[in-house]
Amino acid sequence: MPTADEMLHAATVEALAECLARAHAGRLRRLRGCGAELSGRRHSERVTAIRDALLDDLPAAFDAFDTILRAALDDEEFTGWMILPVTEAVAVRGIEVVEPALELLADLTPRLTAETAVRPFLRTAQRRTLAVIESWTHHPDAHVRRLASESTRPRLPWATRVPCLTADPTPAVPILDALYRDNSDYVRRSVGNHLNDISHDHPDLAVAVAARWALAPDPTTGAVLRRGLRTLVKKGHSGALELLGYAPDTPVHVMGPVVRTSAVAIGEHLEFECTITNPGPGQATYLVDYCVLFLRADGSHGTKVFKLSSRTLEAGAEWTIVRRHSFVPISTRRYYPGTHHVQIQVNGVPHPTAQFELTAQTRRAPGR
Template sequence: MEPLKYIYSETLIAQLTNALAKAHPKLEKDRFQKSVFASPWKDLELKERMSRISDTIIEFLPKDLDLLFPILKNTIDHLRQNGVADFNFAYMFFPEIVQKAGLSEFSRSMKALEFITVFSSAEYAIRIFYLHHHKDTNKQMLVWSKHKNPGVRRLASEGSRPLLPWGLGVPDLKKNPGQSLSILENLWDDEDEVVRRSVANHLNDISKLDPDMTWNFCKNKFGKSKELDKSLKHAVRTLLKRGHKQSLTHFSYDTEWSPTKVSLSLEKDSVRIGEKLEFHIGFDYKEKKTRKIRMEYLIEFVLANGKTGRKIFQLGEKNLNLGDKLALTKKHNFALITTRTYYPGKHKLILVINGKEVKEITFLLTKGKK
């Protein structure tokens, strides 16, 4: 699969240049494109290419925001007329321009982002305004949470997330995640699914910092509709994975129950980095009542400092009836990935049922083949 940075092709830059020139006829088109592609363009990664484009646009357009922001708006209008769709990842350099050029002009920058975010989402750009204008930005997000356009409403939730992936960290959002609850109250039952998904992800962020805050927000909201219940369950997914008793009980998982006899075995008691660990789970269900179970497994990894860390993985949900014999085989992949480094040593595999650790087994992780 081609790296994402290649979305910035000559064709896209040419289309952008033509739209800019229509909005700003004084643009030196050839010099602008040469500046975008100047060395070391080929070596730049995705975010670096985005930044290069935003910097080049700032360089070639007027510095006066009263001129710059209308040109950006007109450029986006021309791109739309040429078939470029809204909510477009490739054009996220537009909100970055506002972030870079308008940081000291809060009100004008907010008006620009309000328009631009519909075309290319501004959740990353808004983070710098949180750092420099925290109270004003929070107030703006609350206003936007009632906006008529779902793209702007989504920004109110997504941009204020305490743990926004790949986003600039905002310490006060992480330290005080409850400050965004008024925004989420306006949006949790939004008519737009994309907005609801953002709210669910935001609440899931909060659950990692303050589990009870997320549960207290969600617990009395279930039952309004299937769609909203789905969003709320997505919001509490980390609570369920981490064995939060109140949320598990709400979904009819008995957190005190476990099968009387469980078999947990490994195909091999050692596995190389880069290979798969195969394991088997089995038990018989002999109770008369139907029981709903949620199964997961934990891997207790060796860390670089010799200590251990845990990560949980889902196995699935099942309703058990009298006489059921559960037999499950699973393979855990220790393939090398960029987001995790493996260290040889003794590891643990732990079976979790309804948030309760019911069985564990050790195995040795060894160095991969040379």
């Protein structure tokens, strides 16, 4: 993800002002002045500052506001990160008119994206907004079709929640039904992510939708289902596993995990192996994940599931897997020295753990 400085900075604002000036937007005093005020601000604060400057400089009447932005769309330089605060300004200026504002967002979305700007309309006018969004599922531009799926996601990243769709996602399901076999992978990935969002709060609904799609598939449907059910698979949801062909009661023998690095310094890698054997009388398919039980600050452990691989084994066949897991520091997780555990999970069923010690980060010698 780019940093705030890389997305919205003084030069971005100046480029946006030049595009709007060519669209006859006037002097744009607030917009041109706000570029110097962005340094040190978080990304969301920058979006808000630019949005508010646009709202001050552009006409209050939506028709005139719309005319200027549509004129700017004729300019090929009106694109990229500068579009984000523009779409947020549309969400404010057009919240009372709904349909014309949504159509403007659909026309803006190929220049970057507009999914976060659709959210206020879903909160205040769900029925009217969904009617427009459903029409987007037939749009010739894949960016607009993706907007239909992405804007209605219950857990859209970096966006405010729409409580009604979190509580009851079924009004948006017809949108997914129309798009799960879309000819664009860009669109289908959004559909899979949307289904995965649903699965967090309504797992049985997600499985029921996926099962219905499995009855009318095309060659890409399997990938959509795997993306859409990935969280449920990690949680061992039997319905999701069986739909994907991984029955939890499949006979299996697991040896390991055998930890090759019993002590791992923060910044290094854990290495382990396991062997999967099919003890049954016939062919069997296995989905193998691994869990790391991370030590928390309070001494408890939190579990995170990671993907390993899948394979079909003949009766009596063995499959040995070797994996390295990084403990290089990342912004989304803090590591605490002490006893951690690693565990193998097969078709959603956890198996015994092995422990290892995580030690304080080592310092590299100079020149190494």
